[in-house]
Amino acid sequence: MTARSGRSLRIFFAAAICAAFAASPRAGLAGEEDDLQREIDNQRVSVADLERLDELKATGDEITLLRSWLDEAWSLRSKHEYDQVREVLERTRKQADLIRAKITASKLRAQAATRENALADVRAKIARNKKALAETMKKKKALEGTEKVGDKGSTQ
Amino acid sequence: MNARAMAPRLACALLPALLAACATPPKPKELEAYEMLRTGNNLQEANKKSPDLVASAEKLGEKSREEWQSNDLEDSRRDAIMANIKLKTALALMEQEQLKTKIQTLSADQAKAEEEAADLSEKLANETEKLALLQK
Numbered sequence: 211m212t213a214r215s216g217r218s219l220r221i222f223f224a225a226a227i228c229a230a231f232a233a234s235p236r237a238g239l240a241g242e243e244d245d246l247q248r249e250i251d252n253q254r255v256s257v258a259d260l261e262r263l264d265e266l267k268a269t270g271d272e273i274t275l276l277r278s279w280l281d282e283a284w285s286l287r288s289k290h291e292y293d294q295v296r297e298v299l300e301r302t303r304k305q306a307d308l309i310r311a312k313i314t315a316s317k318l319r320a321q322a323a324t325r326e327n328a329l330a331d332v333r334a335k336i337a338r339n340k341k342a343l344a345e346t347m348k349k350k351k352a353l354e355g356t357e358k359v360g361d362k363g364s365t366q
Numbered sequence: 367m368n369a370r371a372m373a374p375r376l377a378c379a380l381l382p383a384l385l386a387a388c389a390t391p392p393k394p395k396e397l398e399a400y401e402m403l404r405t406g407n408n409l410q411e412a413n414k415k416s417p418d419l420v421a422s423a424e425k426l427g428e429k430s431r432e433e434w435q436s437n438d439l440e441d442s443r444r445d446a447i448m449a450n451i452k453l454k455t456a457l458a459l460m461e462q463e464q465l466k467t468k469i470q471t472l473s474a475d476q477a478k479a480e481e482e483a484a485d486l487s488e489k490l491a492n493e494t495e496k497l498a499l500l501q502k
Contacts, residue, residue, distance in 0.1 A: 297444065304451045311458035318465035325472040332479040339486040346493040353500040 246287050246295050253302055254280055260309050268316035269309045276305045390435055396446035397430050403450060407457055415463050416456040423452035 257276055264273070283298040404427065413420040426449035433442035 301444075301448060301451065304448065304455070308451050308455040308458065311455050311462065315458050315461045315465065318462055318469065322465050322468050322472060325469060325476060329472055329476050329479060332476065332483050336479060336483050336486055339483065339490050343486065343490045343493060346490065346497050350493060350497045350500060353497070357500070 242292055243287065243290070246283075246292060246299070249299055250280055250283050250287065250295075253299070253306070256306060260306065260313070264309070264313050264316075266313075266316045266320055269312045272305065272309050272312060276302055276309065279305065391437055391439060393434055394430075394439055394443045394446060396443045396450065397427075397434055400427050400430070400446045400450045400453065403453055403457075407453075408460075411464075412453075412456040412460040415460045419452050419456040419459070423449045423456065426452065 257273060257280065260269070260276075261273060264270075279298055279302045283295050283302065286292075286295045286298060400423075409420060426445045430442045430445035430449060433439075433445060
């Protein structure tokens with residue numbers, strides 16, 4: 211190897227190391243940005259799932275808020291405010307938990323209302339039958355009374 | 367006009383501005399919403415079901431209040447929102463628990479009522495039959 215080619219090789223390596231050092235924070239930032247974008251996208255997909263899950267439409271306001279915060283996270287990501295994006299994403303994760311809890315509560319509420327109605331129906335049936343039974347007993351007593359009077363009359 | 371005569375006038379002119387600068391800013395609406403939610407609900411019951419959520423909400427609510435008084439309105443707003451979410455979640459979980467208990471009670475009542483209705487139907491059928499025999 212000549213002295214000249216050895217020097218070129220050294221320069222090449224030095225340049226490569228410098229480029230790697232210069233690129234690493236940028237690559238790190240790009241990776242972070244990608245991660246945040248992925249997280250926002252994932253959460254946006256799960257908002258649609260939550261909407262489907264909310265059959266009784268009990269969490270419309272909360273879902274609207276969640277969407278607006280995800281938009282806020284997106285806009286902060288565009289401004290490279292990564293710490294703030296993470297804060298907003300933490301909030302949206304908790305908001306999604308809240309929505310899930312509210313959806314479950316709304317389904318349980320509906321179930322309780324259905325059972326209450328069913329119970330009211332049975333109780334109404336009981337009341338009707340009680341009344342019918344009392345009337346039948348009354349008629350029966352009246353008939354038994356007239357039969358007894360008839361029996362007495364025939365023996366005399 | 368000499369400096370001695372100017373001083374009280376200057377103080378009078380600057381005092382309102384100084385007072386305004388020191389005054390607490392208006393409470394963020396997110397903190398107001400959290401406080402309303404806190405006073406309008408049964409926290410003790412929610413605390414039984416989700417002590418960690420309630421404690422965390424209380425801590426954030428307190429932090430938000432301090433930040434509001436120190437004029438850190440953005441931080442106050444942010445923490446009040448989080449306190450609100452956590453408290454609402456604790457309340458929703460409490461409601462779930464109450465509804466589950468209610469459904470269990472309703473199921474038991476329903477079973478009892480069904481039994482009573484069946485007994486009554488049988489009795490009514492018997493008595494109606496007896497009445498029909500008497501009428502013949």
